[in-house]
Amino acid sequence: xxxxxxxxxxxxxxxxxxxxxxxxxxxxxxxxxxxxxxxxxxxxxxxxxxxxxxxxxxxxxxxxxxxxxxxxxxxxxxxxxxxxxxxxxxxxxxxxxxxxxxxxxxxxxxxxxxxxxxxxxxxxxxxxxxxxxxxxxxxxxxxxxxxxxxxxxxxxxxxxxxxxxxxxxxxxxxxxxxxxxxxxxxxxxxxxxxxxxxxxxxxxxxxxxxxxxxxxxxxxxxxxxxxxxxxxxxxxxxxxxxxxxxxxxxxxxxxxxxxxxxxxxxxxxxxxxxxxxxxxxxxxxxxxxxxxxxxxxxxxxxxxxxxxxxxxxxxxxxxxxxxxxxxxxxxxxxxxxxxxxxxxxxxxxxxxxxxxxxxxxxxxxxxxxxxxxxxxxxxxxxxxxxxxxxxxxxxxxxxxxxxxxxxxxxxxxxxxxxxxxxxxxxxxxxxxxxxxxxxxxxxxxxxxxxxxxxxxxxxxxxxxxxxxxxxxxxxxxxxxxxxxxxxxxxxxxxxxxxxxxxxxxxxxxxxxxxxxxxxxxxxxxxxxxxxxxxxxxxxxxxxxxxxxxxxxxxxxxxxxxxxxxxxxxxxxxxxxxxxxxxxxxxxxxxxx
Numbered sequence: 001x002x003x004x005x006x007x008x009x010x011x012x013x014x015x016x017x018x019x020x021x022x023x024x025x026x027x028x029x030x031x032x033x034x035x036x037x038x039x040x041x042x043x044x045x046x047x048x049x050x051x052x053x054x055x056x057x058x059x060x061x062x063x064x065x066x067x068x069x070x071x072x073x074x075x076x077x078x079x080x081x082x083x084x085x086x087x088x089x090x091x092x093x094x095x096x097x098x099x100x101x102x103x104x105x106x107x108x109x110x111x112x113x114x115x116x117x118x119x120x121x122x123x124x125x126x127x128x129x130x131x132x133x134x135x136x137x138x139x140x141x142x143x144x145x146x147x148x149x150x151x152x153x154x155x156x157x158x159x160x161x162x163x164x165x166x167x168x169x170x171x172x173x174x175x176x177x178x179x180x181x182x183x184x185x186x187x188x189x190x191x192x193x194x195x196x197x198x199x200x201x202x203x204x205x206x207x208x209x210x211x212x213x214x215x216x217x218x219x220x221x222x223x224x225x226x227x228x229x230x231x232x233x234x235x236x237x238x239x240x241x242x243x244x245x246x247x248x249x250x251x252x253x254x255x256x257x258x259x260x261x262x263x264x265x266x267x268x269x270x271x272x273x274x275x276x277x278x279x280x281x282x283x284x285x286x287x288x289x290x291x292x293x294x295x296x297x298x299x300x301x302x303x304x305x306x307x308x309x310x311x312x313x314x315x316x317x318x319x320x321x322x323x324x325x326x327x328x329x330x331x332x333x334x335x336x337x338x339x340x341x342x343x344x345x346x347x348x349x350x351x352x353x354x355x356x357x358x359x360x361x362x363x364x365x366x367x368x369x370x371x372x373x374x375x376x377x378x379x380x381x382x383x384x385x386x387x388x389x390x391x392x393x394x395x396x397x398x399x400x401x402x403x404x405x406x407x408x409x410x411x412x413x414x415x416x417x418x419x420x421x422x423x424x425x426x427x428x429x430x431x432x433x434x435x436x437x438x439x440x441x442x443x444x445x446x447x448x449x450x451x452x453x454x455x456x457x458x459x460x461x462x463x464x465x466x467x468x469x470x471x472x473x474x475x476x477x478x479x480x481x482x483x484x485x486x487x488x489x490x491x492x493x494x495x496x497x498x499x500x501x502x503x504x505x506x507x508x509x510x511x512x513x514x515x516x517x518x519x520x521x522x523x524x525x526x527x528x529x530x531x532x533x534x535x536x537x538x539x540x541x542x543x544x545x546x547x548x549x550x551x552x553x554x555x556x557x558x559x560x561x562x563x564x565x566x567x568x569x570x571x572x573x574x575x576x577x578x579x580x581x582x583x584x585x586x587x588x589x590x591x592x
Contacts, residue, residue: 029089036060036085044084044120049252052078055242059210060086062240066229067212070246070280072255075212079165080111082210086163087145088126092189095147096161098181100171101487102134105149108167109137112147134498151488152176160187162207169211170222171484182209206238215243215276215283217523219293223282246278271542272520290465290536291522295472300479300519303489305511306354306370308393313504319493322394328359330560333391334400334553336545337383337407338376350375350383351549354394357557363568365561367477367554372514374546380406384413385420388427396450399430400556402548403438403453411453415442454552462534464551465527471554479519483512518546 032039037053040046048056052074059065059082069075087093097105109132117124129140137149150156152172161184166172172181185207194202216222232239249255260278263269276283306322325331332355354371371394375386387410391399403411411432418427429444432451439449454460471477480486490508491497497505521544527536538544 033060033089036082036089039085039089040081043088043122044081044116045122046081046116046119048081049254051244051248051252052081055244056082056085058240058242061238063206063208063238064229064232064240065208065210066226066241067210068215068226068241068243068280069212070244070249070255070278071214072246073244073249073280074254076107076167077111077115079167079210079212080108080116083108083139083147083165084112084116084123084126087139087141087147088123088143090189091141091143091145092191093145093163094161094187094189095145095163095165096159096181096184097147097149097165097167098152098156098172099167100152100484102137102149102151103487104167104171105151106132106134106137108165109139109147109149112139152181154180156180157183159184161185162187162189162205163210164208165210165212168213168484169225170213170216170220171482174221174225185209215280217276217293218282218284220282220297226282243280245280270520271539272524289523290525290527290534291469291472293519293523295469296479296519296522299472299475299477300481300515302368302370302478302480303486304370304493305480306356306394307508307511308371308390311507311510315494317494325395326358330357330365330398330557331355331394331396332357332398332400332553332557332560333387333394333396334549334556335383335387335407335410336402336549336552337405337410338545349543349545350378351545352387352390353546353549353553354390354396355553355557357560363565364476365557367471367557369477369479369515369550369553371511372480372518372546373510374514374517380409381413381418384410385418385427388414388418388430389420391430391450392427398433398452398556398560399450400452400454400552402456402552403435404456411438411451412441414451415447416444452552452556454555458533458535461536464555465534465536467558468547468551468554471558477550477554480512480515482516483509486512514546518550521547 032043036056037048040048040056055067055078059067067075067078083095083097087095097108099105109130113130113132117127117130126141126143127139128142129138131138139147148159150159152166153176157180164181164184166177166181169177188207189205191205193199211225213222226241229239229241233241246255246260250257250260264274272283275281304319307320308322312320334353334355336351338350351374352372353369356368356370357365358368359365375383378386387399387401390396399414401407401411401414414430415432416429418429419425420427429442429447430450431442431444431447432438432453433449434451435453435455438451438453468477481489486509490505494500494508497508521538521542524539524542525536525544525547526539527534529535536544536547
C-alpha cells in the first residue's frame with residue numbers, strides 16, 4: 001500500500017468518524033428535543049419535580065402556552081430552565097423576556113446566573129457571556145442563541161425574537177402585547193441546512209408565545225386570554241394552559257405548609273388575594289356585587305399622587321411636592337374613623353382619602369383621588385392630629401368625617417386647637433358647616449366652618465353607595481394607577497429610587513397599594529335592597545372602611561358641585577335686561 005493510499009485512508013477514517021459523531025449528535029439532539037426533562041437531568045444535572053417535567057415538555061411541544069402558578073410555585077425557576085434548555089438544543093434561538101417592570105424579567109436571568117450555572121458545569125461551558133442589571137440584561141450562548149430582557153413598552157418595538165415570554169402578563173397592557181410584543185415574532189429560527197436546495201420545501205419552524213402569571217379578576221382581559229387558550233387546547237391545536245395551586249407546591253416541598261396555615265388564620269386574612277395568588281384561580285365578582293371591576297379599573301389613570309412631607313422626607317424632587325391649587329379647585333379630606341387595631345376587630349381601620357376636585361368647562365367637577373392612607377390602633381388625640389396635619393398640608397377646603405360612634409370624639413378634638421409636640425406647631429380649630437348642633441360644640445368662636453359631620457342612616461348610606469357607583473361609571477372619579485405600573489413611574493421621578501432601602505421605597509408605593517386594596521373592597525361588597533333602599537355589607541373577613549370614606553367624600557363633592565351649579569343658575573336668573581319701548585306709528589290702522 002502506497003503512502004498516498006494510506007493518507008487517503010486516514011482522511012476517510014476521519015470523515016467516517018466525524019459522520020458517526022454528527023449522526024450521534026443528531027440522534028441525541030432529536031431525543032432530547034422530544035424529552036427536554038431528560039436533557040435537564042442528563043446534561044445539566046438538574047433534578048426536576050414531576051409536575052415541572054410535564055410542564056417543561058408541554059412548553060417545548062406547544063407553540064402557545066400559558067402557565068398560571070401560585071406564589072412559591074417556582075414559576076421563574078421553571079422558566080429559566082426552559083430558556084437554557086431550548087437555547088442549547090436549538091442553536092440560534094432568540095428569546096425575549098418581557099414584563100411590565102424590567103426587574104420582573106431580570107429575575108429569570110438572575111435564576112440562570114445564581115442558581116442554574118453553579119449547579120451545572122456544562123451550562124457554564126455553553127454560556128459565553130451573561131449580564132444582569134437594569135441597563136442591560138442578557139445571556140449569550142456560544143452556539144448563537146441569546147436570552148434578552150425587554151420592557152413591555154413602545155420603546156421595545158425594534159426587537160425580534162423566535163420565542164416571546166411575557167412574565168406576569170396580566171400586568172401588561174393588552175394593546176402593548178398585541179401591537180408591540182407579538183410583533184417581535186417575525187423572524188423564525190433559520191438553521192443553516194435550510195439554505196441547501198434539497199431542503200427548499202422544508203417547513204419553517206414556528207415561533208412561540210409563552211405567558212406566565214398569577215391570577216386576577218375574571219373581568220380582566222387576562223382571564224379571557226386563558227379562556228381562548230383552553231378552547232384551542234381542547235380543539236387539539238398547538239396550545240397549552242395549566243394552573244398550579246399552592247397545594248401542589250406544598251406537596252413538592254416548595255412551600256411551607258405551616259406558613260400558609262398561619263396566613264390563613266390571621267385576623268386580616270384576605271380571601272380574595274389568597275384565592276388569586278395562592279389558589280391560582282381567577283376571582284369571579286359575586287352576582288350580588290354593587291361595583292364592577294371594569295368600571296373601577298378604567299378610572300385608574302392618575303400616575304402622580306400628592307405626597308405629604310413625612311413621606312417625601314429628604315427627597316426634594318420637584319414633582320413630589322404638593323402643587324398649589326388651580327383656579328376653581330376644591331380639596332376634600334375624608335376619614336372613616338376606627339380606634340382599634342384590626343388584630344381583634346377585623347373591619348376596623350381609619351381610612352383617609354384626599355380628593356382634588358377640578359372644575360371642567362361644562363361646569364362639573366372631576367374628582368382626582370390623589371392620596372390615601374390607612375391607620376390602625378391610634379388614640380383619639382393622635383387620630384385628630386394626623387387628620388388635622390394632612391388637612392393643613394394639602395390645603396383642603398372641607399373635612400368629611402363620620403361622627404357616629406368613635407368618630408364624635410375625633411370631631412370634638414378637631415373643633416379645638418391641636419398642638420403638635422414633635423414640631424411645636426399649633427393647628428387652629430375647625431367648626432362644622434352642615435350641622436348646627438355639632439357646630440355648637442366648637443370650643444373656638446369664629447373657627448372656619450370646614451367639617452362635614454356625617455351621620456349615617458339607611459337612606460343616606462344608600463344615596464352614597466349609588467352616587468359613588470354612578471360617578472365611577474361616568475368617569476368622574478379618577479384613581480391612582482396600580483403599584484406595578486407605578487414602579488416604573490417612580491424610577492423616573494425619584495432620583496436613586498432603585499437604591500432606596502425597602503421601607504423607604506415602600507412608603508412611596510403605599511398610596512398605590514391602598515388604592516388596589518380599595519378596588520378589592522369595592523368589587524367584593526355585597527348589597528341587598530329593601531323598600532328601595534340599598535344596604536351595603538362586606539363579606540366575612542373583609543373590610544369596607546375605604547369604601548365608606550370614599551363614598552362620603554364623593555357624596556360631599558357632589559353636594560358642592562350641585563350648590564355651585566345652583567349659584568350660577570341663580571346669578572343668571574337675577575340678571576335684569578332693559579328693553580326700549582317700541583314706537584308705534586299713529587297712521588297704523590291694523591289689518592292688511
